[in-house]
Amino acid sequence: MPVRIRRSFRAPGSLAAFLFLAPFLAFYGAFLVVPLLLGAWMSLHRWELLGDLRAYCGSGNYLRMLRDPLFRSSLVHSAQFTLMAVPTITAVALFLALVMNRPHRLYAALRSIFFASGALSVTAVTLIWLMVLNPSRGLFARFMAALGFAPVDLLADPRLAMPALVVTTLWWGIGFPMVLFLAGLQQIPRELYEAAKLDHASPWTTFRRITLPSLRRTILLVLVVEVILQFQVFGQVLLMTRGGPANRTRVLVQYIYETSFRDWQVGYAASMSMLLLLVMSVASFVQLRLSRPGD
Amino acid sequence: MARTWARWLSHALLTALALAWMSPLLWVILLSLTPNEALARGDLAPRMLTTAHYQTLLAVSQAPRWFLNSLLVAGTMTAATLVLSSLAGYALARIPFRGRNGVFLFIVAGLAVPEQAIFLPLHRMFAELELHNTYTALIAPRLAGPFGVFLMTQFFRAVPREMEEAAELDHAGRVRTFLFIMLPLARPALTTLGIFTFLYAWNDFLWPMVSATDPDMYTLTVGLSSLQGNFAQSESLGFVMASAVVASSPMILVYLLFQRYIVRGMALGGVR
Numbered sequence: 001m002p003v004r005i006r007r008s009f010r011a012p013g014s015l016a017a018f019l020f021l022a023p024f025l026a027f028y029g030a031f032l033v034v035p036l037l038l039g040a041w042m043s044l045h046r047w048e049l050l051g052d053l054r055a056y057c058g059s060g061n062y063l064r065m066l067r068d069p070l071f072r073s074s075l076v077h078s079a080q081f082t083l084m085a086v087p088t089i090t091a092v093a094l095f096l097a098l099v100m101n102r103p104h105r106l107y108a109a110l111r112s113i114f115f116a117s118g119a120l121s122v123t124a125v126t127l128i129w130l131m132v133l134n135p136s137r138g139l140f141a142r143f144m145a146a147l148g149f150a151p152v153d154l155l156a157d158p159r160l161a162m163p164a165l166v167v168t169t170l171w172w173g174i175g176f177p178m179v180l181f182l183a184g185l186q187q188i189p190r191e192l193y194e195a196a197k198l199d200h201a202s203p204w205t206t207f208r209r210i211t212l213p214s215l216r217r218t219i220l221l222v223l224v225v226e227v228i229l230q231f232q233v234f235g236q237v238l239l240m241t242r243g244g245p246a247n248r249t250r251v252l253v254q255y256i257y258e259t260s261f262r263d264w265q266v267g268y269a270a271s272m273s274m275l276l277l278l279v280m281s282v283a284s285f286v287q288l289r290l291s292r293p294g295d
Numbered sequence: 296m297a298r299t300w301a302r303w304l305s306h307a308l309l310t311a312l313a314l315a316w317m318s319p320l321l322w323v324i325l326l327s328l329t330p331n332e333a334l335a336r337g338d339l340a341p342r343m344l345t346t347a348h349y350q351t352l353l354a355v356s357q358a359p360r361w362f363l364n365s366l367l368v369a370g371t372m373t374a375a376t377l378v379l380s381s382l383a384g385y386a387l388a389r390i391p392f393r394g395r396n397g398v399f400l401f402i403v404a405g406l407a408v409p410e411q412a413i414f415l416p417l418h419r420m421f422a423e424l425e426l427h428n429t430y431t432a433l434i435a436p437r438l439a440g441p442f443g444v445f446l447m448t449q450f451f452r453a454v455p456r457e458m459e460e461a462a463e464l465d466h467a468g469r470v471r472t473f474l475f476i477m478l479p480l481a482r483p484a485l486t487t488l489g490i491f492t493f494l495y496a497w498n499d500f501l502w503p504m505v506s507a508t509d510p511d512m513y514t515l516t517v518g519l520s521s522l523q524g525n526f527a528q529s530e531s532l533g534f535v536m537a538s539a540v541v542a543s544s545p546m547i548l549v550y551l552l553f554q555r556y557i558v559r560g561m562a563l564g565g566v567r
Contacts, residue, residue: 016392021386039412116317123523234501280407
């Protein structure tokens, strides 16, 4: 692109651009780039705040990750959570978007109900769900009692705690993928459906042959966005199970948090952050490729 | 006939589903209005409602202070984000200079950096500067996020050239063109960005939790989590639920008022 500098804009382009960009770049540099570099540097040190130890250790922290069973299990738990939450959220969001994609006023109201919980903070959401899942007085226990079942403490059950966290997350985060699906549905040309109608195609065939293929890109996008979001799960776990029962829900970000803020081993925690960054950058790159419109 | 029936059935089923979806929230609001005696008995539907828990919250707890902290932090963060993002976005979209694409990519790359990966070095930095438990620490690091710049750049790129050319004919300088032509045009984008920043700032959890350790500096979101420990006893149950409602209601209000912008912002956020 040829660079045209217009006479009426008296300041030279680069000086003006610098002045416009400088305020943001100052914050960006100081609080994103510098911490990133500092984190990489920290990850190469054995750095413990208790006892004031700081010594270069090369790849020592990264090798330690390989041998650390707690790191491995927290990575596995994050992956488990992601594998449970992402398909569930995607499927439920797709279902809700499909049935609510009607221009009726009732549906506009219903859609906003599903979006609304997304406006709550993680602390409010977890308070609500701790109460709902409370085994002695919660809504869930009453519901089970009404059906004749004994109350279960889901969050204290090693097998059920993770699914309970997934349900909480589903309730909290359904709005965003629903919006993406609704936007995707709006873009499917109406003519396709009219043609299907003329062919007397059944609703199921129409869904399978028209809706689903047209949404392929949106589905992929939602999956990647949700993987990025859910792999970094932290607040729900910290506030609802603290990683329990029996460490069965301790996730990666929580382990990073505990290693730095409970054990004060900031060097080791920084190396785990770097690993998280690497995984997330790859996923973000995929997202960027997917969401670029028009190819 | 059958079709009408099917339609009414699906209306009814979906309405029931939406009500069930909302029931945890409604129930918590109900609990926050239930007297302690009824909570102790475990009544599902109390015969009398009370605002006693809200009065306790106002009188005894630090919640009002936390509320003001949240308001100050979220408000400042929103205003600053709007200024920084529109300035930078305008330059990236409209001022030709060497290396523009490089700068844009450098900024967009920041979208891939998750907060969880840098909060630890950031915490060290603020600890070295002895800035924790200040409003500066709560606000400044959150202004580095590149999403706003990205959004505003995309917006300004889409503004027709003719708009500026008219200003040029009037010999308006760059600053005046930006202030009086571009910014007024950008009002919808700025509204979306502003609401998003406010929601995000109000609900922010990880950073304020590790940075603000002094209860006087808690935001409402962090303060609420500090109350969670004692919610099992029925004496404080209603109180904790009332604080959850107080912490959530501003966001529910923002959401109801600006739903249109929020939905549009979410769609933009995915399709970036």
